[in-house]
Amino acid sequence: MDGVFVEQISYGAPVLKCVRDSTDMFLDVHLMVQEPRKQIGFFADAGASLIDIHVESGCDIAAALREIRERGVKSALAVKPKTPVEKVYEYLPLCDMVLVMTVEPGYGGQGFIPLTASKIAKLRQYADENGFEGLNIEVDGGINAATSDIARAAGANVLVAGTALFGAEDMSAANRLLKGCANS
Secondary structure (H helix, E strand, O other), rough: OOOOOHHHHHHHHHHHHHHHOOOOOEEEEEEOOHHHHHHHHHHHHHHEEEEEOOOOOOHHHHHHHHHHHHOOOOEEEEEEEOOHHHHHHHHHHHHOOEEEEEOOOOOOOOOOOOOOOHHHHHHHHHHHHHHOOOEEEEEEEOOOOHHHHHHHHHOOEEOOOHHHHHHHOHHHHHHHHHHHOOOO
């Protein structure tokens, strides 16, 4: 987060590098920045596994997605709740994933926006009907045990949960509920 695209500012590539040095886990970096092309190299070099950029950012989206892939990193395109999902369609050949924001980006703890479920479903249908059956659809914002079911039913297969996990008394049980496991 750069304080421009969204109001908040978050950690940068040096922190990611420290995380990468400690794990071989998949690291998904969501760039909520106005000019993602200025940041792609830093995060790719720091060890990102996937870099998400916003379709609403002020850059050449296709060039940015190509640059991410040229650096050997998976690419993703994020879309805010008020932006029509059709804005991402032309870029799907350059995407490993699409992130549908289910809250306005920038602040944790917000509630899931119910209308985003139809956006997820529309994207899943378009992807399946147009040769992108394997496209990962990620959701971020207000994801908890109840909304994870809604998001998965609409077609999402990657869930980002912050408050539901980090605010839980038993993170492991909360994680099982997010995955739709009845026996928590």
